[in-house]
Amino acid sequence: MLLRLFCVLSGLMLSVPLLAAPDDFNEAKRLAQRIYADESETFYCACPLRWQGSKGIPDLISCGYKVRKNGPRASRVEWEHVVPAHHFGKSLSCWQQGGRDQCQQSDQRFRLMEADLFNLKPAIGEINGDRANFAFAELPSQAPQYGACPFKVDFQRQLAEPRAEVRGDIARIYFYMADKYKLNLSKAQQQLFISWHQQDPVDDRELLLNRRIAQQMGHPNYFVTGTRTWSLDYQPTGYGLSAQLEPQHQAKVKSPELTQQTAHNSVAEQRNQDNQLQVLGNQNSKIYHLSTCPGFSQVSSKNQRWFSTEQQALAAGFRKAKNCD
Known part of the structure; x- marks a missing residue:
């Protein structure tokens, strides 16, 4: 019986490549570009987005975006920390000694928080810069500042208002970061x-991205999967504060009632869902593979391009691998 269980678990683990969480922000940005390679719009403004290699370029004209001040940053996509680095770094001694640069150099815990893929979103660079470390709020009296882009910033009070379509995504990211790293939320x-x-509420796109990132990070955002629910009396677990946590230990915090074996099975089930949904294209050959295809694990990282569906891959000019039936 134990041998059979071992074989089943081994098969599940081998069905999807075992990936590692990024060690720093630079690595996280490279991984995020692969995860969001089929993303068609920027996070805060919903401007059409196209990728040239690792560079994201927003179509400002078609979405009616007007540059407020910084044209060069408005013309590119940057990886925005939804929960700003200042929020999770300001209480660390490294931040007090030398700010973000000092933390990046000397504090592993900060580097892991800064590299958490669930907290990164592709945003127009000017919006990323203007938002800075401002808290989110609703600003009904604030006039629009970026043309048709519905993002608003109150520079005097240091507040920012995102569009309604991503407010739930933002909330669940804040819950995740606060729970994992024991961050204070007023x-x-x-x-x-x-x-x-x-x-x-959570939509299909958010679920898909959650599955992709979970494969890389070793656990999902439990507030997206619905395993955890935030309330005013919620007590953050801080399960991400130890860099030595194994994936199965991280999964155990899904629910206090879960046993270690149940948690392990839950992670395996999550990997199975990823396996069913993944479509991976080869930028060089213009061939795409399903996660059940022999060539899926053979696509080099520099040539990878991810798609949500086979239809997206076909529309992008890719064809299905001949050995993938």
Whole structure:
């Protein structure tokens, strides 16, 4: 019986390449570009987005975006920390000694938080810069500043308002980061994010991205999967504060009632879902593979391009591998 269980678990683990969470922000950006390679719009403004290698280029004209001040940054996509680095770094001694640069050089815990893929989104560079480390809020009296882009910034009060379509995504990212790293959220912030979570529920795209990132990070965002629910009396677990946590130990925090074996099976089930949905293209050969195809694990990282569906791959000019039936 034990031998059979070992074989089943081994088969599940081998069905999808075992990947590793990034060690720093630079590595995280490279991985994020692969995860979001089929992303068609920027996060805050919903401007059409195309990729040239690792560079994201927003179509500002078609979405009615107007540059507020910084044209060069507006013309490119940057990886935005939804929960700003200042939020999770300011209490660390390295930050007090030399700010973000010092933390990047000397604090492994900060580097892991800064590289957490669940907290990264592709945003227009000017929006990323203007948002800075401002808290999110609703700003009904603030006039639009970026043309048709619905993002608003109150520079005097250091607040920012995102579009309604991503407010739930933002809330669930904040819940995830606060839970994993024991970050403080004020009562007002929690109330706002609980409201956003309810108004903008999880959709199919968020679920797909969650599965992709979970394969890399070793665990999902439990507030996206619904395994955990934030409330005003929620007590963050801090399960990400130890860099030595094994994936199965991270999975155990899904629910206090889960046993270690149940948690392990849950991770295996998550990998199976990834396996069914993944479509990986080879930029060089213009051939795509399903995760059940022999060539899926043979595509080099520099040539990888991910798609949500086979239809997207075909529309992008890729053809299915002949040995993938």
